[in-house]
Amino acid sequence: MKFSIERAMLLKAVAQAQSVVERRNTIPILANVLIEAEGENVQFRATDLDIEVVDKTLAQVERAGATTVSAVTLHEIVRKLPDGALVTLTDDSAAGRLTVEAGRSNFNLATLPKEDFPVMANSEYSANFAADAPVLRRLFDKSKFAISTEETRYYLNGVYMHIADGAGSQNLRCVATDGHRLARIDADLPDGASDMPGVIVPRKTVGELRKLLDDDDAKIAVSVSETKVRFATENITLTSKVIDGTFPDYTRVIPQGNTRKLEVDASDFAKAVDRVATVSSERSRAVKLSLEEDKLTLSVNAPDSGAAEEELAVAYSDENLEIGFNAKYLLEIASQVDRENAVFLFNSAGDPTLMQEGNDTSAVYVVMPMRV
Template sequence: MKFTIKAKPFADAVTAVGNVSERRNTIPILSNMVVEAATGMVTLRATDLDLELTLTAPADVTDPGVTTVPARLLSDIARKFPGGSDIAFTMSDSQSVTVSSGRSRFGLHTLPVEDYPSFAAGDFANEFHLTGEALFSLFEQVQFAISTEETRYYLNGIYLHTMDDGGRSVLRAVATDGHRLARGQVEAPSGSAGMKGIIIPRKTVGEILKLAKAAGQGEVAVETSDTKIRLSFGGTVIASKLIDGTFPDYERVIPKANNRFAKVDSKTLSLAADRVATISSERGKAVKMSIEPGQMKLVVNNPDSGDAEEMIDIDYDADPLEIGFNANYLKDVLAVMGPGETTVNLEDAGSPALFTNEKAKDLLIVLMPMRV
């Protein structure tokens, strides 16, 4: 096998595919990626047995072939060559390859491609298309709420499903860690109707976000089955197993009777919470909000360090209320809400708060209170 390719696109491709490989692995070959050269193109593929990423890039191929090489090592090498230089990739025997550019040369050991696991995708029941920008927005605004607690594995991803929302068919993404819940949605694309609800794992979501952001207005094909999802971004294809579990009935968590509405500038509240939380304990990070008509006082008391408070102006005309939140969670929520006026729907000190924003009408976030 022998091919020549520009350093910059090769480094980008190898890095993207290499991110799927686990650096420490009990199965040595899973630390490798498949490199296959065919007429006019090179295909790179890596898997961790739960997720597979395949990427195709143009190349000058003089001798077709296929092998596997250490993924992270090849990525590190490719990124250190000047972007405009040419990289020559040569396999002279079945046990090693040579990667060279200019006066630099690297020899890498290979493993037999026959031993590399095949990620069988199977049949997909649904297929629909949407832009990379729409997909990125849908996942990016809810992914912060994905749980990292392995015992509740069914919360370790984004729940994607279609449903009717007031006579409007929507594709909805939901994530929760028990402390906060984020729900985003877009108009349901053609072909998504009747799609069974699926839970996309956290690692897969991270890779999808990278690819969707790069795709921009380009079209993304999404295929789903009961056990797998596959997304095609032009010459890049990502396939993943789904989380085998039942996502909780999140609609029961979303407050329906909150009748106190505090309207506040997102940035003003976020910065104020960040300032007063400076004095809070690393473990607690609790901020108490004392809300009354026209103003909100943020208070932090730390028996070991002292106290802090700050007053900000808000639009509020209901009865006074005191409620506490985790400052870091609050800042995460406001960051996703974006600039402008955010409405905080409240009921009492022990009930969850609902955050909405006129500039993000298809997004809502629920934040559980803290005792302060």
């Protein structure tokens, strides 16, 4: 195998591959990227046995062939090459070596046989549809902060993507929760998605998927089965196993009877929370919200380090209320708001609080209060 490729294109492909491979693994081949050159294209394939990414790019192929080489080492080499360099990769399968040349630089890397590389089995997908990149980006970006990191409740370690019944129509919905906060984001149902089974997309897959969604004009081909999910652009295909578990009935957590309405500038609110939380060094630092007519007072009292208080002008006309929240959770939820105003709906100091963006109910957040 021998081919030449522009450094920027090679770096993009190898960067995608090396982020999928597990740094610490007991199977040496899983640290490698499979490079396949044929025709006018080169494919870079990487897997950790749960996720597989394939990046197809144009190259000047002199001799077709395939080999595997350490993804992390190749990425480090290409990253340090000068911009605009033309990189030539030559495989000597007899010697088990791959030569990487660019200008006056020359590297000689150990390879492993391509036959040892595990390729993820193709699945029969029960639903295939296309979605605009910005739509998927919004669904996953706004929900992923609430993914649980608790391994014992593994079924919460991802985003639950499914079909939900909205007001007179069906929606494509993403939900994530860790038991302390919940995010539920809706989008119009794409054509062909109505037969999609509900799947839990793992946290790592959500992170890798984000790299495919930067191009606002891109159409993403989505394929879903009971056990796998696949996202594909013109050049990159990301295939992942889904979490084998049942996502809990999240609808029971979303409060329906919260009537005390607070409307506040989302940016001002987030900055104020951040400022008053500075005095507390605890991870689970609590911020107290004291609500009076058209006035919100944020306060933190940390006996060891001090206290802080800040007032905000808000729209609130209900009876007075004092309620406490984890500062980190408040900040993460407030930072999701794209519109100017955040609307909080309270019931009492001990009940879950609902938050949405203005009058838009397609993005709904729930956060549990804390004792303060």
